[in-house]
Amino acid sequence: MNKTSEKTDTVMARTPEINSAGARPGCGEKLLEINNLTVAFNKNGRRGVVLDDISIKIPRGKIIGLVGESGCGKTVLGSSIIGLLPERGSEISSGEINFYKSAGERENLLNLNYHGMKKYRGSKISMIFQEPMSSxxxxxxxxxxxxxxxxxxxxxxxxxxxxxxxxxxxxxxxxxxxxxxxxxxxxxxxxxxxxxxxxxxxxxNNPDLIIADEPTTALDITVSEQILFLLYTIRDNFNSSIILITHDLSVVANVCDEIYVMYRGSIVECGGSREVFSSPKNPYTIGLMEALPEFGAHKRPLHVIKGNVPSIFTKIEGCKFKDRCARASQICECAPPVKFSSDTHYYRCHF
Ligand SMILES: Nc1ncnc2c1ncn2[C@@H]1O[C@H](COP(=O)(O)OP(=O)(O)OP(=O)(O)O)[C@@H](O)[C@H]1O
Ligand SMILES: [Mg+2]
Incomplete structure (x- = not known):
C-alpha cells in the first residue's frame, strides 16, 4: 500500500487511531510563534479576557489541531493571527505573533498596520471560515x-x-x-x-499557513472525510502548515500531527497527537476523549462534561475548569502550574 492510500484509509475509517506522523510540538522549522497573547473584549462597560496568555508554536509543513468546546476562543485565536479581530471592542493587551519569513527573519504581525497585514493575508496566511456560504x-x-x-x-x-x-x-x-x-x-x-x-x-496564492476553522462542520460525513483528506494533500504537496480548528477530537486524532487543547481562553494541554491521545493528562482533555463514541466503545454510557464553558465576562479565580471537574479540590482555587510529561507534552493542572 502506498503512503497516500494508507492515509486515505486512516481518514476514511474514522477510528480514533492515533496519527503516526509522530511530530513533536514546536519541532522542525518554525513558521509562526505566538508568545503570551492576551486578548479581551469590552462590552457594556465590562471587560472579558477571551485569550489568556496563549503561547503556541507552529512548525512548517504540519497540521496542528486546536480543540475545545464552543466558546473556548478558537475562532478568536485564528482571527487574531490573520488580523481580523473586530475593530470595535477588541483589545490585544499583550503578546506577540511572530511570523518567520526564513529561519533568521521574523516579523511581529501585531506591529503591522492595515496595509502591512494585507500583504500577509491570502499570500502568506489565509483562513477558511466556519461557514463556507458566508465566505x-x-x-x-x-x-x-x-x-x-x-x-x-x-x-x-x-x-x-x-x-x-x-x-x-x-x-x-x-x-x-x-x-x-x-x-x-x-x-x-x-x-x-x-x-x-x-x-x-x-x-x-500558495500560503505558508492556512487556518481552517471547522472546515467540515456543515458537511455530511463522507464529504467531510474527503475534505480532511484534502488537508493531508495540501500539507504534503504545498508544504503548508495548517491550523485545524475543531471541537471534534476524533478529527484531530486522525489528521493532526500536534494538538493544542483550549479551555476558556487558555491552552490546557499540548503535545504530539500520539502522546496526547495515548496519555492525556488534563481532566478536560480526558473528558473530551471520554465523550467520543469511538473511545467509549465498550458499551458504557458516553461521558458528558457537565455544565458549559463560562462566559468570558464571568470572573474565575484559579483553575477555570474547576467547577466542571470531578477531581477539583481546594488547591484548584490557585492557578494551576504548567507540568511537563515529556519534552514536548505539557498540561496545566494541579494533579
Ligand atoms: N465580538 C465579540 N464581542 C464580545 N465577545 C465575543 C466576540 N466574539 C467572540 N466573543 C466571545 O468570545 C468567546 C470565544 O468565542 P469564539 O468564537 O472564539 O469561540 P469558539 O471556540 O470559536 O467557539 P465555536 O466552537 O462555537 O466556534 C465566546 O464567549 C464569545 O461569546
Ligand atoms: Mg469558532
Missing part, C-alpha cells in the same frame, strides 16, 4: 471570486492566465469538472463543493 459572494461566479484573489497578488498576469490558474486550483482541490464550475454561482453547488471552492480560494 462566498452569492452574486459573483466561483471563477471571478478565485480570480480576484489571484489578481490581488499577481498584477502582471493576463486575464486568461488568471482564469487558467483558477481552474487549476479548482482541479487541485478535487473539484469535478472544474472548467464548468468556474462559471457557476455558489447556490448551484453542494455544501462539499462550496467548501472546496473556499479551500481553493485559501490556497490560490
Amino acid at each position: 462566498l459572494n452569492p452574486v459573483y461566479t466561483i471563477g471571478s471570486q478565485i480570480d480576484e484573489t489571484i489578481k490581488n497578488k499577481n498584477r502582471d498576469l493576463s486575464g486568461a492566465e488568471i482564469a487558467g490558474r483558477s481552474i487549476e486550483m479548482l482541479s487541485k482541490v478535487g473539484m469535478p469538472d472544474p472548467a464548468r464550475v468556474y462559471s457557476m454561482y455558489p447556490h448551484q453547488l453542494s455544501g462539499g463543493m462550496r467548501q472546496r471552492v473556499v479551500i481553493a480560494i485559501a490556497l490560490a
Whole structure:
C-alpha cells in the first residue's frame, strides 16, 4: 500500500487511531510563534479576557489541531493571527505573533498596520471560515471570486492566465469538472463543493499557513472525510502548515500531527497527537476523549462534561475548569502550574 492510500484509509475509517506522523510540538522549522497573547473584549462597560496568555508554536509543513468546546476562543485565536479581530471592542493587551519569513527573519504581525497585514493575508496566511456560504459572494461566479484573489497578488498576469490558474486550483482541490464550475454561482453547488471552492480560494496564492476553522462542520460525513483528506494533500504537496480548528477530537486524532487543547481562553494541554491521545493528562482533555463514541466503545454510557464553558465576562479565580471537574479540590482555587510529561507534552493542572 502506498503512503497516500494508507492515509486515505486512516481518514476514511474514522477510528480514533492515533496519527503516526509522530511530530513533536514546536519541532522542525518554525513558521509562526505566538508568545503570551492576551486578548479581551469590552462590552457594556465590562471587560472579558477571551485569550489568556496563549503561547503556541507552529512548525512548517504540519497540521496542528486546536480543540475545545464552543466558546473556548478558537475562532478568536485564528482571527487574531490573520488580523481580523473586530475593530470595535477588541483589545490585544499583550503578546506577540511572530511570523518567520526564513529561519533568521521574523516579523511581529501585531506591529503591522492595515496595509502591512494585507500583504500577509491570502499570500502568506489565509483562513477558511466556519461557514463556507458566508465566505462566498452569492452574486459573483466561483471563477471571478478565485480570480480576484489571484489578481490581488499577481498584477502582471493576463486575464486568461488568471482564469487558467483558477481552474487549476479548482482541479487541485478535487473539484469535478472544474472548467464548468468556474462559471457557476455558489447556490448551484453542494455544501462539499462550496467548501472546496473556499479551500481553493485559501490556497490560490500558495500560503505558508492556512487556518481552517471547522472546515467540515456543515458537511455530511463522507464529504467531510474527503475534505480532511484534502488537508493531508495540501500539507504534503504545498508544504503548508495548517491550523485545524475543531471541537471534534476524533478529527484531530486522525489528521493532526500536534494538538493544542483550549479551555476558556487558555491552552490546557499540548503535545504530539500520539502522546496526547495515548496519555492525556488534563481532566478536560480526558473528558473530551471520554465523550467520543469511538473511545467509549465498550458499551458504557458516553461521558458528558457537565455544565458549559463560562462566559468570558464571568470572573474565575484559579483553575477555570474547576467547577466542571470531578477531581477539583481546594488547591484548584490557585492557578494551576504548567507540568511537563515529556519534552514536548505539557498540561496545566494541579494533579
Ligand atoms: N465580538 C465579540 N464581542 C464580545 N465577545 C465575543 C466576540 N466574539 C467572540 N466573543 C466571545 O468570545 C468567546 C470565544 O468565542 P469564539 O468564537 O472564539 O469561540 P469558539 O471556540 O470559536 O467557539 P465555536 O466552537 O462555537 O466556534 C465566546 O464567549 C464569545 O461569546
Ligand atoms: Mg469558532
